Amino acid sequence: xxxxxxxxxxxxxxxxxxxxxxxxxxxxxxxxxxxxxxxxxxxxxxxxxxxxxxxxxxxxxxxxxxxxxxxxxxxxxxxxxxxxxxxxxxxxxxxxxxxxxxxxxxxxxxxxxxxxxxxxxxxxxxxxxxxxxxxxxxxxxxxxxxxxxxxxxxxxxxxxxxxxxxxxxxxxxxxxxxxxxxxxxxxxxxxxxxxxxxxxxxxxxxxxxxxxxxxxxxxxxxxxxxxxxxxxxxxxxxxxxxxxxxxxxxxxxxxxxxxxxxxxxxxxxxxxxxxxx
Numbered sequence: 001x002x003x004x005x006x007x008x009x010x011x012x013x014x015x016x017x018x019x020x021x022x023x024x025x026x027x028x029x030x031x032x033x034x035x036x037x038x039x040x041x042x043x044x045x046x047x048x049x050x051x052x053x054x055x056x057x058x059x060x061x062x063x064x065x066x067x068x069x070x071x072x073x074x075x076x077x078x079x080x081x082x083x084x085x086x087x088x089x090x091x092x093x094x095x096x097x098x099x100x101x102x103x104x105x106x107x108x109x110x111x112x113x114x115x116x117x118x119x120x121x122x123x124x125x126x127x128x129x130x131x132x133x134x135x136x137x138x139x140x141x142x143x144x145x146x147x148x149x150x151x152x153x154x155x156x157x158x159x160x161x162x163x164x165x166x167x168x169x170x171x172x173x174x175x176x177x178x179x180x181x182x183x184x185x186x187x188x189x190x191x192x193x194x195x196x197x198x199x200x201x202x203x204x205x206x207x208x209x210x211x212x213x214x215x216x217x218x219x220x221x222x223x224x225x226x227x228x229x230x231x232x233x234x235x236x237x238x239x240x241x242x243x244x245x246x247x248x249x250x251x252x253x254x255x256x257x258x259x260x261x262x263x264x265x266x267x268x269x270x271x272x273x274x275x276x277x
Contacts, residue, residue: 020147027135031125036053041135050111050115068103068107085139113149164219166219171205175198175234176232176234180230
C-alpha cells in the first residue's frame with residue numbers, strides 16, 4: 001500500500017529521514033501548490049534520481065544547465081544519438097571525449113540536489129511513496145547519501161527564511177545597478193551571470209530562469225549584491241500587481257490550521273504506516 005500525506009503535516013526532512021532510516025526503495029512523488037511536481041527515486045535508502053515536472057529532461061539539457069556542455073554541443077549530440085536515452089548519450093559523450101565521466105556525474109548530482117534542496121522550502125504539497133518502483137533502466141542514476149542531503153537541506157532552510165524576509169516576491173521586483181564601480185568588488189562567475197541579465201523589464205524571477213538558478217541561489221546572490229551596494233531594488237517596467245492571496249495563505253494568516261497535538265498525531269500515524277510497508 002502506498003504511503004500518502006501532505007508536507008503540511010510531515011515535512012521534507014522528516015520524510016527523507018524515514019526513507020533513509022528504513023532503507024526504503026521506491027518512488028516519491030510530491031505535487032506543489034504553485035510549482036511543478038517533483039519525483040524522487042530511492043534505492044536502499046539512498047537517493048538515486050530526481051526530476052521536476054515531466055521526466056523528459058535529457059542528459060544533454062542537464063549538462064548544459066550545469067555548464068558542462070554548450071547548447072551547440074548538446075544540439076549536435078542529440079542529433080547524432082537517435083535514442084536520446086541517458087545511457088546512450090553518456091556513452092557518446094565519453095567515446096568522443098566531449099566530457100569526462102566525473103563531469104557527467106557532477107552535473108547530474110548538482111541537478112538532483114538543486115531539486116531536493118528546493119523541496120525543503122515547501123510548506124505544503126501532497127506526496128505519495130510507492131514501494132519498490134524504480135526508474136527505467138535507460139535512466140542515469142547517481143546514488144547519494146541522504147544524511148548529507150538532510151543536513152545541508154536543513155541548513156538551507158534557516159538561511160532561506162532570512163533571505164525570504166529580505167526578498168519575498170521575486171516576481172514583482174527588478175534590479176538596478178548602482179554607481180558603485182564593479183571593478184572595486186570581487187565578483188563570482190554567478191554574480192556576473194546575474195548582472196548580465198539585469199534589465200528594467202526583467203524581474204528577479206526572470207533572471208533566475210534565464211540563468212538556470214533556483215530561488216535560493218538567486219536570493220543569496222541578490223542579497224549579497226544589495227549588501228555590497230552594487231544593486232538596488234526597483235519595480236519592473238510596466239509592472240501591474242494583479243496577485244490574489246491564495247486560499248491556503250489566507251487560512252494561515254487567520255490562524256486556522258491543525259493544533260500541534262493534531263500534527264503530532266498525523267506524524268505518528270505516518271511513521272507507523274511507513275514502518276509497515
